[in-house]
Amino acid sequence: MIQDLHTHTYYSFDSTDRIERVIEAAIAGGVGLLGITDHSYGVGCGRTDVCYDKGPAPEANYGGMLLRYHDHVLTAAEKYRNKIKVLSGLEVCTLVSRDAYALPDSADVSFFDYVIVENLDVPDRSIARGDIFSFAKRCGCPTGIAHTDLFSFLAKRGESPAKYFRRMAEENIFWEINVNFDSIHGFRTFDYVTEFFRNKQQQEIVRQSGAKLSVGFDSHIIREYKPDRVKTANKLIRDMGIRLAFDGI
Numbered sequence: 001m002i003q004d005l006h007t008h009t010y011y012s013f014d015s016t017d018r019i020e021r022v023i024e025a026a027i028a029g030g031v032g033l034l035g036i037t038d039h040s041y042g043v044g045c046g047r048t049d050v051c052y053d054k055g056p057a058p059e060a061n062y063g064g065m066l067l068r069y070h071d072h073v074l075t076a077a078e079k080y081r082n083k084i085k086v087l088s089g090l091e092v093c094t095l096v097s098r099d100a101y102a103l104p105d106s107a108d109v110s111f112f113d114y115v116i117v118e119n120l121d122v123p124d125r126s127i128a129r130g131d132i133f134s135f136a137k138r139c140g141c142p143t144g145i146a147h148t149d150l151f152s153f154l155a156k157r158g159e160s161p162a163k164y165f166r167r168m169a170e171e172n173i174f175w176e177i178n179v180n181f182d183s184i185h186g187f188r189t190f191d192y193v194t195e196f197f198r199n200k201q202q203q204e205i206v207r208q209s210g211a212k213l214s215v216g217f218d219s220h221i222i223r224e225y226k227p228d229r230v231k232t233a234n235k236l237i238r239d240m241g242i243r244l245a246f247d248g249i
Contacts, residue, residue, distance in 0.1 A: 006216020
């Protein structure tokens with residue numbers, strides 16, 4: 001089954017596509033398992049006029065917005081259940097800055113099928129502080145590491161990749177291989193993905209650890225969606241003998 005576990009809809013500030021339109025594009029592209037993963041701050045803040053460029057408004061019902069979004073995804077998943085499996089996910093921002101709003105401590109995300117966590121590699125400005133293991137426990141659901149060069153991250157910290165990926169496998173934390181190529185990202189590929197697909201040593205470390213990977217196009221504009229990139233990445237990873245995050249679901 002072809003998996004794409006990173007997509008955005010109009011719940012994110014930088015996307016305008018309906019959930020149903022995103023699902024239909026995935027079906028047309030031959031994807032069998034799709035995860036909707038809107039930005040946590042986009043969902044939680046609800047409207048750009050409430051809190052964008054200002055930070056979450058104190059009166060914003062962040063928790064209620066997360067529930068509404070989750071229910072919308074589940075409704076859409078039921079509508080298309082005979083054509084595709086849809087999971088309710090969330091891309092969790094952990095960065096504290098003027099233009100990015102870290103997930104509030106009070107926000108419950110444990111009811112999501114999974115979350116993908118960004119900003120792990122900027123520990124000095126991230127509420128995760130570079131510790132995905134503690135943050136995954138805080139989230140309380142299956143957790144992935146989004147668009148992060150993990151091998152460079154670990155090299156800077158002086159940590160053993162073999163031990164780190166083994167712990168990821170033990171604690172059900174997966175690593176995203178982001179295959180995006182659209183105008184939102186300047187039609188640039190991620191260097192860490194290119195390196196991983198050519199680096200046999202990195203592949204062997206992940207394979208032997210038992211850690212799982214995920215594939216995500218990180219779609220923000222559905223007319224620019226390229227499912228063939230997703231399909232190719234799925235095949236390459238499985239050919240390496242590495243499992244994908246939701247194999248067997």
